[in-house]
Amino acid sequence: GESVGLHLPTLSVQEGDNSIINCAYSNSASDYFIWYKQESGKGPQFIIDIRSNMDKRQGQRVTVLLNKTVKHLSLQIAATQPGDSAVYFCAENIWSTLTFGKGTMLLVSP
Amino acid sequence: EAGVAQSPRYKIIEKRQSVAFWCNPISGHATLYWYQQILGQGPKLLIQFQNNGVVDDSQLPKDRFSAERLKGVDSTLKIQPAKLEDSAVYLCASSLSRTNTEAFFGQGTRLTVV
Numbered sequence: 001g002e003s004v005g006l007h008l009p010t011l012s013v014q015e016g017d018n019s020i021i022n023c024a025y026s027n028s029a030s031d032y033f034i035w036y037k038q039e040s041g042k043g044p045q046f047i048i049d050i051r052s053n054m055d056k057r058q059g060q061r062v063t064v065l066l067n068k069t070v071k072h073l074s075l076q077i078a079a080t081q082p083g084d085s086a087v088y089f090c091a092e093n094i095w096s097t098l099t100f101g102k103g104t105m106l107l108v109s110p
Numbered sequence: 111e112a113g114v115a116q117s118p119r120y121k122i123i124e125k126r127q128s129v130a131f132w133c134n135p136i137s138g139h140a141t142l143y144w145y146q147q148i149l150g151q152g153p154k155l156l157i158q159f160q161n162n163g164v165v166d167d168s169q170l171p172k173d174r175f176s177a178e179r180l181k182g183v184d185s186t187l188k189i190q191p192a193k194l195e196d197s198a199v200y201l202c203a204s205s206l207s208r209t210n211t212e213a214f215f216g217q218g219t220r221l222t223v224v
Contacts, residue, residue, distance in 0.1 A: 008150060034211060042218075043114070043203070043215030043216050044153065044201070044203075045215070046211075046212045049211045049212070089152050089153075096141075096158070096165070096166075096208040096209065097155060097158065097166055098143075098155065100152030100154070101152055103151075103152050
């Protein structure tokens, strides 16, 4: 399928490396943040979320860090696998409305 | 659990024609969203329904776009007349409620306006 990754920032890693994808948000009123993964030709898939009153949350192989002082969010993927190759979006929730960022393409080579 | 179903998968129309997209959310999900995703960008919310009521349509170009969810289950999004800049993927998503953080997305309808 046609890629949605054109003109996106790209992170290229080797299989087994740890990946860190960053996101800056704009609205300090956001009450939670979500990371989505979007593979080519598919809709976004929920990965992990974090409430604004937290600074770290861990899932399976993923960790999200939130720094409200500088309005920065990061997604860390441990032991990156080829199946992790996709476009990753952060989204902020304000009053039950999600606003998506521009996305980062992650390319994992074997 | 069945996911969010959307149809058609692809659509090509000429400018000034009309088009409609259909979405069937996950059973029991009260909240339904329509997003527009232009190539290389993140999804942009067009409209949000809670059951059969609209809770946010502030970014819907109402002169040409309309959406309905009459029985609070499936939904249709219509564009009439279409413009070249409407070429995008139209994504439908649903969640249990407005306060539930996990929204499930369908595969989308890729619209090309020529």
